[in-house]
Amino acid sequence: MLRTHTCGELRISNLSESVALCGWVQKVRDKGGMVWVDLRDRYGITQLIFEEGKTTADVLDKVRTLGREFVIKAEGKVIERLSKNDKIDTGAVEILVKNIEILNPAKLPPFLIEDETDGGDELRMKYRYLDLRRNPVRQNLLLRHKVAQQTRIFLDSQQFIEVETPVLIKSTPEGARDFVVPSRMNPGEFYALPQSPQTFKQLLMISGFDRYYQIVKCFRDEDLRADRQPEFTQIDCEMSYVEQEDVLNMFEGLIKHLFKTVKEIDLPEVPRMTYADAMKFYGCDKPDIRFDMKFVELNELVQNKGFQVFDDAELVVGINASGCAEYTRKQIDELTEWMKRPQIGAKGLVYIRFNADGTIKSSVDKFYSEEDLKAIGEKFNAKAGDLILIISGQADKARKQLNELRLEMGNRLGLRNPNEYKVLWVVDFPLLEFGEEENRWFAMHHPFTAPKPEDVPLLDSDLGKVRANAYDMVINGTEVGGGSVRIFQKPLQQRMFEILGFSDDEAKKQFGFLMEAFEYGAPPHAGLAFGFDRLVSLFGGAESIRDFIAFPKNNSGRDVMIDSPSSISDLQLKELYINVTAK
Amino acid sequence: MLRTHTCGELRISNLSESVALCGWVQKVRDKGGMVWVDLRDRYGITQLIFEEGKTTADVLDKVRTLGREFVIKAEGKVIERLSKNDKIDTGAVEILVKNIEILNPAKLPPFLIEDETDGGDELRMKYRYLDLRRNPVRQNLLLRHKVAQQTRIFLDSQQFIEVETPVLIKSTPEGARDFVVPSRMNPGEFYALPQSPQTFKQLLMISGFDRYYQIVKCFRDEDLRADRQPEFTQIDCEMSYVEQEDVLNMFEGLIKHLFKTVKEIDLPEVPRMTYADAMKFYGCDKPDIRFDMKFVELNELVQNKGFQVFDDAELVVGINASGCAEYTRKQIDELTEWMKRPQIGAKGLVYIRFNADGTIKSSVDKFYSEEDLKAIGEKFNAKAGDLILIISGQADKARKQLNELRLEMGNRLGLRNPNEYKVLWVVDFPLLEFGEEENRWFAMHHPFTAPKPEDVPLLDSDLGKVRANAYDMVINGTEVGGGSVRIFQKPLQQRMFEILGFSDDEAKKQFGFLMEAFEYGAPPHAGLAFGFDRLVSLFGGAESIRDFIAFPKNNSGRDVMIDSPSSISDLQLKELYINVTAK
Known part of the structure; x- marks a missing residue:
């Protein structure tokens, strides 16, 4: 055994024990004949102390050669710290070191191995193994492990069986592009990597497995957007002799279990919404219900009053940005411009402002009387201080645009707290x-x-x-x-x-x-799959899945650390019965 | 809910409950106005009963159309069976059925869905989903699940973290052939599928993860022998700040845990043997120590006595097949021929028989005196009734050949019980x-x-x-x-x-x-990987790993059920910048 304890383990109860610790040098302070070293491992940080007079000259010389991220072994005695550090679990003690051994020196890392780093994305990906030493990134992967663990505990308790389905399968034309694998033993033929184990899990139901799950890698050769990975992980599940209701209840159970055990959150009953309602009231099939701000359709109220834009529109629809009546003309103009960007493509944005003093001001005052505006306000339950924002046009487009606006207003109003879960x-x-x-x-x-x-x-x-x-x-x-x-x-x-x-x-x-x-x-059967990377990133309160994957690929599908993909030898190509046509 | 209970659940305590069961029709008996149906699911078999007079004519008509493997739902009342069946857990009760629904009819399966099937290998692989319905095959996969579960429980308890490493990595020339994946986004370049996550787990150690594991698919494009699969599963592990001794102790702990929890076997301390001793005493680096029959080297005793074959040999080495002195001349000849087969390639086989009556008979009597033979016998601790078998030649070859003979004799003497574990x-x-x-x-x-x-x-x-x-x-x-x-x-x-x-x-x-x-x-680090398929097959007391894989491939790397690999479209090839050169 190289060490007797980890760097997160020693407490006041260990006083005067002889210990050996191993880890990375986080920091060295050398002052007035004393040297302190913060020694770090996965479990925590322990302070080492060296003192002229108490420590031999040899050891003092050695400790003074240590740089950041050197790997060392330190042997010594646990003593009480004079000035305790409440921020770390080991903060009551330090090690009066008798001997150290440099297990491996380290070059200066290309960025700081600290919670806040100075490394850019590219550099952190190239040196991912150093990035992974940083506490927040390590915590992400520990969280991922915990979510997987608890998923298994729950599904095992419900008599689900994990069955491994094959990775080398068959290419199918439906859906996204497959990654393919040329077969050396079957010249001219190819395996495909699974986009999901869909058909295999259905076959397992036909085999009578009754309840199947798998935490499994899947693959999609798609053009990568910011937050897609060519390989991703699913929690894949299937059940026999069930109806939709049974599946919803089972996996509501799973998600409650995960929130309880991982986040210590008691989730209430999960509400249900039809796709039709989601589109009608939120303009998208995945509404964020942390905040209300539902769509209100206005065709009946606003058409045939002489405002051509609304009259020509298939749908006139708005939201109530409650409390935003203070928005200045400039702010509303800026919001209108935001809506007109090509990504959203709105033609314009109509507002009705219900001022604090009871007056009403809108961008369509010349077409609508105060009664008209009040009637609209009633539909939104608008009160003094509210700002109503209205979009019109072809129905699907208008809903899509208003969805963007709703989410944006939710952000601006601080209604989308990543630590609140709906x-x-x-x-x-x-x-x-x-x-x-x-x-x-x-x-x-x-x-x-x-x-x-x-x-x-x-x-x-x-x-x-x-x-x-x-x-x-x-x-x-x-x-x-x-x-x-x-x-x-x-x-x-x-x-x-x-x-x-x-x-x-x-x-x-x-x-x-x-x-x-x-x-x-x-048998009758039904199932579902969770996007595991996404689920974990949500539990971590983060936007990007990349930070929750140990070795992610970049937007060109490259692993810049190992420099993959790469060319292969002519012999390999020949054995696989393929030629490369790219220059 | 389609069912209230599974087919393995009902007991005498459920008497007179109204229940609904779903499952597959295992057997129908129709006799004297009564019809019995054995209904099967993953959890067991429950007997349904239909009786003229008590059951409506409609339902009776319907039950008489049922064939093997029909999927049905049956509703009725739990009653006590007149003649109980002790062999099944539900054998004390049966269901007096009021109504049945045929959820899906079934064609007659191509082989019997029973413990002993009449289906050959090819047919069972083509209809693997039916083969998986058979109890022994399902038990294999349940066992696999349990071994994985207990592996995770143990490693989690030892602070190992499961980290997923990438499947799309980089081709390396060392080792076996890689499967490769052409990259559409990086024309002319290829990913490789991992033969193991070796470098990634080492990088995780460098990242400070300290203890890593993963139950992970790996890939090797090798010519497939009877018991190899192109994709296989490993329990992959790595630890930091440890020495060999720590790793051996940790994974001895794992294997003891698995035997205890999966097989209810208390494994004794695991002995250790050097590679040198394994080769010297067993002629191979993976000795079967369920039985002794150690090699004894005879050069000093037998050389320079005029027997040219031994004199010219680098090594003369033998085993004591204790109790085999009764072997007839014919049996020994047959054994000699067995050793001379090209797979083994021995030139001959010398025997010394220590007869029950105290006499000694050997195939080299004319070169060695009775004293010589006795002296040899002493080296083997031979007693009356023993048969000594001797090989000679180039040392490595002779050991290899004698290893085969030792294992064969172990088999013949019933010393290799698959339910005993060493x-x-x-x-x-x-x-x-x-x-x-x-x-x-x-x-x-x-x-x-x-x-x-x-x-x-x-x-x-x-x-x-x-x-x-x-x-x-x-x-x-x-x-x-x-x-x-x-x-x-x-x-x-x-x-x-x-x-x-x-x-x-x-x-x-x-x-x-x-x-x-x-x-x-x-940091200093060390690790190991278990072949998971192999480990599970050993726990199952079986020779072949194929029966412990849900959807295995055949010896040509083909999945005959889904007919993969297969050709892909010209468009796919073009997008991937490759051509097929095979005709």
């Missing part, structure tokens, strides 16, 4: 959505999602109206998980493939094994 | 082995393994003699895990790369990031 189920998603570009229907969730039984007749008449037994869990406006009741009968699955434009041949080639499996006794 | 540490492996074909030295474990400190001087004089701080855990003659103390200082790592014939450029290109990391304060 969980929501969004249910009754549409089964299908029409791709204008491709001129065909797409599965909104995936092709295995079951329509609501009462909507099945609509499959022959009005595809856009068919609702699915599909559900998302939304926390603070972020989708953290989603799933559906699955189709488990061959004829309905065949019908779905037809609707999605699969030829019989394609369907058979891609999913023949699943269709066949349906014929051998498939 | 665990062993093999230590002090050589650091390097010479590849005759390539005419260079290879790392026996991997290039990051540390030599024993006392053997470091030999790096300049006698590479073949350098021992490593490397260790394997062997259970019943199977290597289930292995690891080493790692090099953590740059100069020694550089020296290793030189010895392994890496140019400076290559070393830098492949492992530059690790070498650089060593300069920023790398």
Whole structure:
């Protein structure tokens, strides 16, 4: 044993024990014949002390050569500190060191290994192993471990079995792009990496496993936005002989367990909202319900009063930014410009200000009487001091734009505290959505999602109206998980493939094994998957998932630390029966 | 809720409750106006009963259409069985069914869904989802889940943190072939799938994580022998500030915990054997110590007595097959032929039979006197009834051949009971082995393994003699895990790369990031990895790992169920900047 204790372990009860500690040099102070060293490891920091007269000259010479991040072993006696440090657990004691050993010297790190670092993103990624030494980053990964641990504890207690599904599977054309893997033993053929274990978990249900889960890596070869990773982790779950209600209850149980054990938060019952209501009242399918500020539709009140913009609009819709009547003309102009940016693309922004003195001022005063404005105000329950903001235009667009504005106003009003958590189920998603570009229907969730039984007749008449037994869990406006009741009968699955434009041949080639499996006794089943990286980042109160992944890739899909991807040898290419066509 | 109980749950205490069960039809018996159905799910089997007079004609008609593996829901009342079935947990009750619903019909399965099936390997793999319904296969996966669960419980209790390392990494030339993944965003470049997370776990130690583990998929593109899989699972572990002794103790703790919790076996202290002794006394580095039958070297006793074969041999070595003196001449001839097969390649087999009547008979009587043979017998502690079997030739070959013979005799003598477990540490492996074909030295474990400190001087004089701080855990003659103390200082790592014939450029290109990391304060560290599939199969008392993997691949690396790998589209190839060269 190199050490007797960790650097986070010693207390006043250890006084006068002989100990050996190992760790990294965080700081050295050398003053008036005394040298102090802060020694750090994963568990904490312990102060070492060296004193001329008490410490041998040899050891003093050695300690004076120490630099930041040197790895040392120190042996000595635990003594009481004169000036205690309440901020650290070991702050009551220090080690009067008899001997030190330099286990490994260290070059000066390219950035500070402290909570607040001076390292930029690029540098921190290149030296990720040093970044990971920093307390906040290490805490993120400890949190990740804890969430995984508690997830397993809960699901194990509910008789779920973790089953590993294969990573080398088969490429399918539906969905995002697959990463593929050329097979040396099967020339010209390729495996694909799974975007999710969807078909395998369904097969496990057909196998009678009844309750399955897996914390599993999945892969998507998509153009990476700021917060996407080519490899990501899911908590993947499936249950047999259940209905949607059972799944919602089970995973409401999981999320409550996680909040309780990880955050010490007692979550109340998780409310449910239909997709239709989410769109109508929040303009998006993942509303942030930490604050209200619901959409109010105004067509009946405002149209046919001579204001052409509203008259021509499919939808006139607004929100009440309560308490914002003090906004100056300049502030409102600035907000209007913000809405007009290409990312949002609003044509304009109408306001009605309910001043503190009881007067009303709007940007459409010339079209609407005070009575008109008051009537609008009533629809919003507006009171003195409120500011109503109104958007108009094509309905979907207007809702999307107003969603952005609502979230922005929520930020400005401090209504989106990352340490307050509001969980929501969004249910009754549409089964299908029409791709204008491709001129065909797409599965909104995936092709295995079951329509609501009462909507099945609509499959022959009005595809856009068919609702699915599909559900998302939304926390603070972020989708953290989603799933559906699955189709488990061959004829309905065949019908779905037809609707999605699969030829019989394609369907058979891609999913023949699943269709066949349906014929051998498939039970009703349903499931869902949580985005584990996202879930953990929410628990950590952070925006980006990257800080919760040990070795993330950058926006070009590169690992800049190990310099991957990279070229491979001609021999490797030859053995795999492939050529590179890129220059 | 579709069901109120599972098929393994009902007991006499549930009498007269109204229940709903769901499951698969295992068996239907129709006799004298009564119909019995065995309904099966993951949790057990419950008997349903239908009786003319008590059951409506409708329901009776329906139950008479049921076939094997139909999925049904049955509602009824729990009643006491007249003839109880002690073999199943629910055997005291049955359900008098009021109503059934056929949730999904089933075609007749291609093989029997029973403990003993009539399905061949190929068919079972193609319909793996049906094979997984069979009790023994399901039990294997439940066992796998339990071993994973208990592994995590133990390692969590020892402050190990599970950290996910990337799956898309960088190809390295050392070791087995990598699977590679072309990168669309980085044309002409490739990721590789990890053969192990070796460098990442070392970086985590450099990051100060102190104790890391991961149950993780790894990949090797090797020609598949009967019991290899292209993707396999490891329990991967690493610790900082430890010596070999600490690692052995920690993972001896893990294996004891697993045997205790999974098999209810109290494992005694795990013995240790040097690699040198393993080779000398068992002729292999993973001896099966469930039985003794140690090698005895005979050169001094048998050479220079006129028997040319022994005189010319580098090594004469034998075993005592105790109690086999009754072997007939024919049996010994057959054993000799078995040894001469090309797989083993022995030139011959010498025997000395210590008959029950005290006489001695050998195949080399004309070269050795009775005194000579007695002296040999003494070396083996041979007694009346024993059969000594002797091999000679080049030392390494003779040991290898005798190892095969020893294991074979162990089998024949019933000394290798799969339900008896003997665990062993093999230590002090050589650091390097010479590849005759390539005419260079290879790392026996991997290039990051540390030599024993006392053997470091030999790096300049006698590479073949350098021992490593490397260790394997062997259970019943199977290597289930292995690891080493790692090099953590740059100069020694550089020296290793030189010895392994890496140019400076290559070393830098492949492992530059690790070498650089060593300069920023790398702690001493060591670790190991268990082959999880293998470990679980041993716990299951089975030979093949395939039965402990939910969806295994065949010997050509194919998943015959989903028909993967497969061809991909020209568009996919184009986007990935590759061509296929195979016809």
